[in-house]
Amino acid sequence: MTVFERNLAVITVKAPHIAEILRKTSSGTAYKDVVVAKTGLSVPVFATGQALHSLYDPARESERALPAESGFMLFGGLGSGIQISAFLQKYPHSVCAVTEADYPSLKQLLSLIDYTDILSDSRVFLLPPCTDSAFIAALTETYLPALHGTFGCYLLRAWSGYFKDAADHLSTCIETGLEKIKADFSVQAHFGKIWVRNIFLNLQLASCITPQYPNIDTARTAFIVGAGPSLDSCLDKFAQQRQRYTLFCTDTALPVLLAHGIIPEFFIALDPQSISYLHTCGTIPRSITGIFDLSAQKTVSRRFYENGNPLFFTAGNHPLVQTAAAFSPFPQLNTVSGTVAVAAYHAAQSLGFRRIECTGMDFAYTGGQAYARGTYLTALYTNAASRILPEEDAFIRLMFRTPVYHEEINGKYTYKSSLLDSYRTAFEAEKKLFSPWNPAEFRQFPYKQFIKALQQRIAACNRDVLMGFFPFLAWYTVHGNANFDGMELVSEVISGYTKP
Structure with a gap:
């Protein structure tokens, strides 16, 4: 199995739409090859000969360049992935997403370096390239303020210099996306509690x-x-x-x-x-x-x-x-x-x-x-x-x-x-x-069995349960006055709609 095939196998599981496009895309010419830094890390090199990271100690360079902690970090430029690894190690409770300039460049990188450890991490999301029309929608679906907290962005300096137009476009897309997320969050913060109440009571009626x-x-x-x-x-x-x-x-x-x-x-x-x-x-x-x-x-x-x-x-x-x-x-x-x-x-x-x-x-x-x-x-x-x-x-x-x-x-x-x-x-x-x-x-809803299944998933610390409650978590972020973490809060909400 080639390096690209190994990377694609992971992407197919997490982002099948992106994987399908990559299969049909021809490899680009932005990157020439990889070189080995003094620490032994493989570093991509642009066709101009410029390396994306320091060739002395790229890990230390990446750690020093990381901005302050954010609950959600968007990385512009995949590079060697060392900056993403540094972020995950330094902030283990945060999540991140990464985007490239275009699909040909992404495919070329995936053919040069094995990213399977990074891409398979549950804290890492691969977004469409920032020049793809689907990028903004993907960003708004991925970054959930109620769950992830603050937003941060980190662009590789060499990447933003080489792909200047793409980097400028990315900044515009981020601004547009965050405005939409802000509007959605405002609606969720306003209706989050009443939505959950209505849903549980209507499910009981169903x-x-x-x-x-x-x-x-x-x-x-x-x-x-x-x-x-x-x-x-x-x-x-x-x-x-x-x-x-x-x-x-x-x-x-x-x-x-x-x-x-x-x-x-x-x-x-x-x-x-x-x-x-x-x-x-x-x-x-x-x-x-x-x-x-x-x-x-x-x-x-x-x-x-x-x-x-x-x-x-x-x-x-x-x-x-x-x-x-x-x-x-x-x-x-x-x-x-x-x-x-x-x-x-x-x-x-x-x-x-x-x-x-x-x-x-x-x-x-x-x-x-x-x-x-x-x-x-x-x-x-x-x-x-x-x-x-x-x-x-x-x-x-x-x-x-x-x-x-x-x-x-x-x-x-x-x-x-x-x-x-x-x-x-x-x-x-x-x-x-x-x-x-x-x-x-058109059938009768098994409410008691549903509640029991939710409680079992909470006991198993299944974080997917939180996704169903993130509009309520948005409301709680603004209006809550108790110190619950996400899973405790969901458990408390569900218990309020469970008849003894």
């Missing part, structure tokens, strides 16, 4: 029901109903042509439809916040089937259950939800965008509908209006209004709570924002996807 795959006519047209301002103009259409459509109603739109005597077939919810309960105040027709992400507000799913409505749970993108789905399957639901519009479209496609129309999916404040008339906000703001703070003022504060830009359409301003634009992009992307639900995934 153990009380045996859901049925919906018996529906997919030859009809599915109509996805959002709560945007454009919904107002479609209400008469629903009333007049009701038999043509199967309505998939997003949570906020439900009171609007019911106020006009329109009963949807499906209600979709994934919002974890307690205020979501306001969508379901009043009488809920028992013919409506509830589709709930496991992280959705538990009082809403409980309301449907106690009202006698058919319902079933789906597995969104929360890692704890995916842990539960790996134990016993749930229908998968795309919730990564955070908008229920995408989830509703996903549900319609997954149930077999091919003709799908939409309304209320404005992803904008159309004509200066935040929502369709009759949502829970209408009642909330009307009841709170006063002479000096009218209902309109509350809606204005809602629309302009973050930076917006506007377009003039038919003499009226429509306001948009980067967040709403991202929702629209995710919604358009969902239209191109299709993943049918399997009726075998």
Whole structure:
């Protein structure tokens, strides 16, 4: 077996996508060969003749050059790997990732030096080259502040000099990636606790029901109903042509439809916040089937259950939800965008509908209006209004709570924002996807067995368990006031949802 084959065997296990690309890539020309330092270490040499490390004592050079301790260190340039070994030895409780300039250069290095000891270490992650479009996504998936702590970066000086453009691009990618991680961490720190609470309580409820795959006519047209301002103009259409459509109603739109005597077939919810309960105040027709992400507000799913409505749970993108789905399957639901519009479209496609129309999916404040008339906000703001703070003022504060830009359409301003634009992009992307639900995934969830399995994995110090709780760990990082380590904290959380 060649040096490259040995390295590739390790990469195939840890990063199969990268391994597949390396198999198809031709070796580069950036590196000429390796030379042996006085300490006996093999050091790569560029085609220009410049060595990547000191040829006197590269280990000491690497140790001295290491920055202050970081929980997560990103290395730019694989080199001989001595800098990574030095980091792991000096900071045994930290983790690191490494990236190269491009795939040809990476393949060339992997053909020159045996990195199997480094690459097989569980604390080391191999990321795509920094010039690959997949790099930023890989970085944001790998660096988890709640688990890893502080972020650090170390570029080999010779590497950053030879690959100057790649090094500059890497700096830009790191900045972009960290901004995204910061935004994700902020969301996790805000919702981390309520997500976990909802998931466990919904899993308990899932153990009380045996859901049925919906018996529906997919030859009809599915109509996805959002709560945007454009919904107002479609209400008469629903009333007049009701038999043509199967309505998939997003949570906020439900009171609007019911106020006009329109009963949807499906209600979709994934919002974890307690205020979501306001969508379901009043009488809920028992013919409506509830589709709930496991992280959705538990009082809403409980309301449907106690009202006698058919319902079933789906597995969104929360890692704890995916842990539960790996134990016993749930229908998968795309919730990564955070908008229920995408989830509703996903549900319609997954149930077999091919003709799908939409309304209320404005992803904008159309004509200066935040929502369709009759949502829970209408009642909330009307009841709170006063002479000096009218209902309109509350809606204005809602629309302009973050930076917006506007377009003039038919003499009226429509306001948009980067967040709403991202929702629209995710919604358009969902239209191109299709993943049918399997009726075998509609089953009763074995909650007690699941809890027991989690507790056994904690007793075995299985760190993979922590991955399911990292949004909660993000919340705890910001709000926690006790001194638990990660595994103790997860154990404490699980015990809170275990009945004696």
